[in-house]
Amino acid sequence: MILEVENGCFGYPKQKEILKNINLHLEKGHILSVLGPNGIGKTTLLKCMIGLLPWTSGRSLLNGTDLREMKSKDIWNTISYIPQAHSFSFSYTGLEMVMLGRSSHLGLFEQPGAREIEMAEAMMEKVGITRLAGKDCNRMSGGELQMVLIARALINEPELIILDEPETGLDFHNQILVLNMIERLAHEEGISAIMNTHYPTNAMSIADEAFMMNRKGDRFYGTTDSILNEHNISRSFDVNVIVDEVSYKDRLIRNIIPVSLT
Numbered sequence: 001m002i003l004e005v006e007n008g009c010f011g012y013p014k015q016k017e018i019l020k021n022i023n024l025h026l027e028k029g030h031i032l033s034v035l036g037p038n039g040i041g042k043t044t045l046l047k048c049m050i051g052l053l054p055w056t057s058g059r060s061l062l063n064g065t066d067l068r069e070m071k072s073k074d075i076w077n078t079i080s081y082i083p084q085a086h087s088f089s090f091s092y093t094g095l096e097m098v099m100l101g102r103s104s105h106l107g108l109f110e111q112p113g114a115r116e117i118e119m120a121e122a123m124m125e126k127v128g129i130t131r132l133a134g135k136d137c138n139r140m141s142g143g144e145l146q147m148v149l150i151a152r153a154l155i156n157e158p159e160l161i162i163l164d165e166p167e168t169g170l171d172f173h174n175q176i177l178v179l180n181m182i183e184r185l186a187h188e189e190g191i192s193a194i195m196n197t198h199y200p201t202n203a204m205s206i207a208d209e210a211f212m213m214n215r216k217g218d219r220f221y222g223t224t225d226s227i228l229n230e231h232n233i234s235r236s237f238d239v240n241v242i243v244d245e246v247s248y249k250d251r252l253i254r255n256i257i258p259v260s261l262t
């Protein structure tokens with residue numbers, strides 16, 4: 001088990017608890033999607049899971065060890081966190097941004113050198129974004145920046161990647177590009193992934209497990225197919241939905257269509 005959360009509880013100071021007795025576990029090479037309405041606590045959950053915010057009670061275990069007992073270098077050599085792309089505004093080039101992903105492997109006063117440049121170039125080639133090496137991140141489109149952030153996460157050689165809404169704001173082409181990348185990393189290379197998403201259809205297409213919260217206090221957790229059904233989605237988002245199945249080539253694709261407010 002790469003990551004486990006045991007009875008995690010959290011509330012921001014002077015506010016009521018938003019995460020109560022969260023229990024989750026993620027196996028190597030699996031993708032977990034986290035869903036729920038705006039403001040329910042998805043980003044907060046990702047941050048608590050990996051120790052960026054402290055659980056008020058409960059704990060997270062990384063490869064069986066309580067995160068609080070681990071050195072931060074060991075945590076960040078194992079986990080790469082990819083925040084929401086639109087929260088970035090740094091005037092780094094694509095190559096410099098990718099190189100930053102090696103930071104946790106360098107000594108305190110060690111500067112990235114020829115080896116890091118070579119690794120960053122190789123990773124950009126692997127992810128298919130060599131053309132962005134010299135481009136300023138501030139001038140990149142949402143899709144370009146998302147791919148640069150994924151390359152930055154991967155150069156860390158993580159066992160677990162955490163993605164906060166990786167496909168939000170991307171056009172269909174870039175959504176599929178990013179989702180295919182996450183799926184390939186998990187299911188072919190064994191890099192586990194946890195992703196927040198506002199798109200149940202995307203979760204359905206790549207995630208092994210789903211965790212869905214709502215304002216009524218329900219917590220739905222299990223295999224994606226068993227959790228993302230019409231009843232649970234309707235109860236979580238207060239909309240009526242239709243779950244439809246279409247076959248395309250040799251695949252059966254499940255599509256979740258919101259039809260009206262409840």
Ligand SMILES: Nc1ncnc2c1ncn2[C@@H]1O[C@H](COP(=O)(O)OP(=O)(O)OP(=O)(O)O)[C@@H](O)[C@H]1O
Pocket residue numbers: 012013015018036037038039040041042043044045
């Ligand atoms: N640093 C903070 N201090 C106090 N409250 C916060 C802080 N960050 C978030 N919150 C509040 O905690 C709640 C959960 O926020 P969070 O960003 O985790 O939700 P979310 O489900 O990711 O939302 P969205 O889908 O809109 O991205 C919200 O009510 C938010 O206003």
